[in-house]
Amino acid sequence: MSSQQKIAMCRFCHALCSLKVQMQDGVAVNVVGDKHNPVYHGYSCAKGRELPNQHRHPDRLLHSVKRAKDGAFAPVAFERASAEIAARLRELLDRYGPRCVAMYSGTHSFPYATTQPMATAFMDAIASPMRFTSNTIDKPGKSIAMALHGTWAAGAQVFDRSDTWLMVGTNPLISKSGGIPNSNPARRLHLANKRGFKLIVIDPRRTEVAKKAYLHLQPRPGEDPSILAGMINVIISESLHDADFVQNNAEGFEQLQEAVKPFTPSYVEARAGIPAQQLLEAAQVFASAKGGCTTVGTGPNMAPRGMVTEYLSQVLITLCGRWLKEGESVPNNGAMMPRRNAKAQANPRGPAFGYGEKLRVRGFTDAACGLPINALPDEILMPGEGKVRALINLCGNPVSAWPDQEKTKEALQALDLHITLDWRLSETARLADYVIAPKLSLERPGLSLPNESLSFMGVGFGYPEPYAQYVPVVQSTPPGSDLIEEWEFFYHLARDMALPLNLQTCYPWAVPDPKPDPVSLDMENKPTTEELYELMTAQGRIPLAEVKKHPHGFVFTEPTDIVAPKDKDCPNRLDIGASVVLEQLGEIRAETFVSAIGTDSQASYPFRLISRRMDRIYNSNGMQFEKLTHRYPYNPAFMHPRDLQELQLSASDIIEIASAYGSILGVVEVDDTVRPGVISMAHCFGGISNDERQVRDIGSNTGILAQFESEYDPITGIPRMSDIPVKIRAVA
Numbered sequence: 001m002s003s004q005q006k007i008a009m010c011r012f013c014h015a016l017c018s019l020k021v022q023m024q025d026g027v028a029v030n031v032v033g034d035k036h037n038p039v040y041h042g043y044s045c046a047k048g049r050e051l052p053n054q055h056r057h058p059d060r061l062l063h064s065v066k067r068a069k070d071g072a073f074a075p076v077a078f079e080r081a082s083a084e085i086a087a088r089l090r091e092l093l094d095r096y097g098p099r100c101v102a103m104y105s106g107t108h109s110f111p112y113a114t115t116q117p118m119a120t121a122f123m124d125a126i127a128s129p130m131r132f133t134s135n136t137i138d139k140p141g142k143s144i145a146m147a148l149h150g151t152w153a154a155g156a157q158v159f160d161r162s163d164t165w166l167m168v169g170t171n172p173l174i175s176k177s178g179g180i181p182n183s184n185p186a187r188r189l190h191l192a193n194k195r196g197f198k199l200i201v202i203d204p205r206r207t208e209v210a211k212k213a214y215l216h217l218q219p220r221p222g223e224d225p226s227i228l229a230g231m232i233n234v235i236i237s238e239s240l241h242d243a244d245f246v247q248n249n250a251e252g253f254e255q256l257q258e259a260v261k262p263f264t265p266s267y268v269e270a271r272a273g274i275p276a277q278q279l280l281e282a283a284q285v286f287a288s289a290k291g292g293c294t295t296v297g298t299g300p301n302m303a304p305r306g307m308v309t310e311y312l313s314q315v316l317i318t319l320c321g322r323w324l325k326e327g328e329s330v331p332n333n334g335a336m337m338p339r340r341n342a343k344a345q346a347n348p349r350g351p352a353f354g355y356g357e358k359l360r361v362r363g364f365t366d367a368a369c370g371l372p373i374n375a376l377p378d379e380i381l382m383p384g385e386g387k388v389r390a391l392i393n394l395c396g397n398p399v400s401a402w403p404d405q406e407k408t409k410e411a412l413q414a415l416d417l418h419i420t421l422d423w424r425l426s427e428t429a430r431l432a433d434y435v436i437a438p439k440l441s442l443e444r445p446g447l448s449l450p451n452e453s454l455s456f457m458g459v460g461f462g463y464p465e466p467y468a469q470y471v472p473v474v475q476s477t478p479p480g481s482d483l484i485e486e487w488e489f490f491y492h493l494a495r496d497m498a499l500p501l502n503l504q505t506c507y508p509w510a511v512p513d514p515k516p517d518p519v520s521l522d523m524e525n526k527p528t529t530e531e532l533y534e535l536m537t538a539q540g541r542i543p544l545a546e547v548k549k550h551p552h553g554f555v556f557t558e559p560t561d562i563v564a565p566k567d568k569d570c571p572n573r574l575d576i577g578a579s580v581v582l583e584q585l586g587e588i589r590a591e592t593f594v595s596a597i598g599t600d601s602q603a604s605y606p607f608r609l610i611s612r613r614m615d616r617i618y619n620s621n622g623m624q625f626e627k628l629t630h631r632y633p634y635n636p637a638f639m640h641p642r643d644l645q646e647l648q649l650s651a652s653d654i655i656e657i658a659s660a661y662g663s664i665l666g667v668v669e670v671d672d673t674v675r676p677g678v679i680s681m682a683h684c685f686g687g688i689s690n691d692e693r694q695v696r697d698i699g700s701n702t703g704i705l706a707q708f709e710s711e712y713d714p715i716t717g718i719p720r721m722s723d724i725p726v727k728i729r730a731v732a
């Protein structure tokens, strides 16, 4: 027996934590966080510690599989699968044109630096515009708001140097999502609080992060646009804003001032169910701080008018001048990404929506958030020219994750060709014609580049310091297996279809200026992952070879860059008065609402179901592990004890939860952190059907309570996935 220690990069989720692995005879047996890592500082979570079990999981696919005529799956050699898929795609493309092949990229296309660029190169090669990602059922309002408002060349202030932050419907201590940087967020918040930091959280639930906040506003869900408009109103009326910054760098101030005027503290109190005094305090604390920004999470994006919430959060940053100014040091001037051209000026604004591909349903077009998933099931189901006939599902699980499970299943079953890339037979993979089996994280090299690129996706994302890490392969694939990295799937497919591949070496959300020319790949001699990593980091400030010298990761602070002054002739301004948003504020003000704290017992749907994440589950990943599900193998319906008492319900009772579109069963859990009138439930549970006999074992799919056609954002298409009006009935 030989034992050894190695460094790994976890890719169970997008946080890319650095781990120390105990090896036994060449196989990982145990992992813990790497204490010597300069940004993760030894952090790991229960999911990450399951990596060794994931690699030897009995349900893991050790080779690709193909559906036979009788519906059963049989193993198929990867190269054979690729050749067969190539032939079928060629046939479809020749007959129906490029639009008949669509791709959906799910969450696990993110952690591997090579996946999305190669997938994009393939879609470019077949000239199909039909590229969808999970972004439009996540935080699509963010990309639209940033396009409307504009971005700042020097970037925003970062968490570790700030003395306040406003987090709206995000819980980064659990989700490792925005607000607090996702490398050991608990440590970063702890250090911040020790130096007197004032965190402000807006969330209908007293979340893990809200418990550590200076101020927690616990409103009715869906009222964030009013709350933020109210805060802006207070800030402007009390002249707490950075008038110089606004004067020199923004436009639309007067229109904004006018539009937020009706959102008085007492109006917001009546509407959102938070004390007016709290709103005043939140505005004053935020605006009078020396520095700090705002981050909006999935909750408000999934509630109605999420784009308005996102936009107003950008406005708060600009109004208070929280973008990096001339002469300040740049916290992250790029590590594996190009050196940031940090100037104290706005970037030129591009279009936010209404361009590119026109979809056949509901008037959708391409937009800053990407093509709306909302349209994809109909694009598959609707006959006629342009119908989507083949789908490549790249590391996603639509059956579990998309709203309206029935329609999603119906669409997937209507495809002529469905390929899923997944390590297991997910609910979606079970409907596929081919399931391509990938290598897992310990079997492939790792790069922190995807996480670094996130800082361009929104304020409060990515690394706040120029950190980089490269991690070599930790263990080899199991004997007898036939596994690939996702990029290899696209490479082989292109080669089998005799197509060239031009690799864009940056992410669509983080295109440097000037944009690098795509690199045409050698289609005779297959590149290695290492060679692709070289290409992806070729424009980086720090060469990959230098990064490789630091196995525990490194923060490349030298040399520090200083924000340069604005160009003399710079015409760009940040827009804080976009009419598409301000018009919606008018519509909101015209709405009737129930001014009651708690449930609206008169309404036919008196409760509101809100979204959340659970610590031990990552969307549809985690349920497969006994160690992660011993407490909750299902998704409980978390409710306030007062509501339960009124309904004469207790913990573990089964209830029916019905929205206007569908109903599911839930298992009651008592939780006094949830606002009365609200039910908090996680998604992606419940398997392939809404089977009442199994609710205590596998839970239920909250996507069934949402629907694509009725209530959705007209630009991003995101359906109402949080703040869903529901009614409850006890089930015997």
Ligand SMILES: Nc1nc2c(c(=O)[nH]1)N[C@H]1C(S)=C(S)[C@@H](COP(=O)(O)OP(=O)(O)OC[C@H]3O[C@@H](n4cnc5c(=O)[nH]c(N)nc54)[C@H](O)[C@@H]3O)O[C@H]1N2
Pocket: 105, 106, 107, 108, 134, 135, 137, 138, 139, 298, 394, 395, 396, 397, 398, 400, 401, 402, 403, 421, 422, 423, 424, 426, 438, 439, 440, 441, 486, 611, 612, 618, 619, 620, 621, 682, 683, 684, 702, 703, 721
């Ligand atoms: N009701 C409701 N619905 C929601 C949400 C909500 O809050 N409420 N959240 C939404 C959000 S934010 C998102 S992002 C979407 C997620 O939507 P999806 O991305 O479609 O769903 P996931 O479950 O994350 O799917 C990831 C799949 O990748 C597989 N996988 C894991 N590791 C690998 C790997 O290394 N390689 C490959 N090829 N596959 C791998 C997993 O087994 C899983 O099947 O769901 C959305 N749906």
Ligand SMILES: Nc1nc2c(c(=O)[nH]1)N[C@H]1C(S)=C(S)[C@@H](COP(=O)(O)OP(=O)(O)OC[C@H]3O[C@@H](n4cnc5c(=O)[nH]c(N)nc54)[C@H](O)[C@@H]3O)O[C@H]1N2
Pocket: 013, 107, 138, 168, 169, 170, 171, 172, 174, 175, 176, 177, 178, 202, 203, 204, 205, 207, 220, 221, 222, 223, 224, 296, 297, 298, 299, 300, 303, 610, 611, 612, 613, 614, 615, 616, 617, 618, 619, 680, 722, 723
């Ligand atoms: N452990 C774990 N981590 C994950 C995931 C996971 O499934 N599990 N999923 C990953 C994915 S795909 C994503 S996109 C990120 C998401 O990361 P986050 O956006 O941080 O997601 P949540 O933790 O669900 O936090 C959303 C919060 O919004 C609140 N909320 C719901 N509706 C409203 C509303 O109308 N208004 C306000 N103000 N708040 C509301 C909820 O109570 C919840 O606390 O997390 C990622 N990380």
Ligand code: SF4
Pocket: 010, 011, 012, 013, 014, 015, 016, 017, 043, 044, 045, 046, 047, 048, 049, 176
């Ligand atoms: S937070 Fe994410 S990356 Fe870090 S150990 Fe947990 S699952 Fe892995």
Ligand SMILES: [Mo]
Pocket: 107, 134, 138
């Ligand atoms: Mo997500």
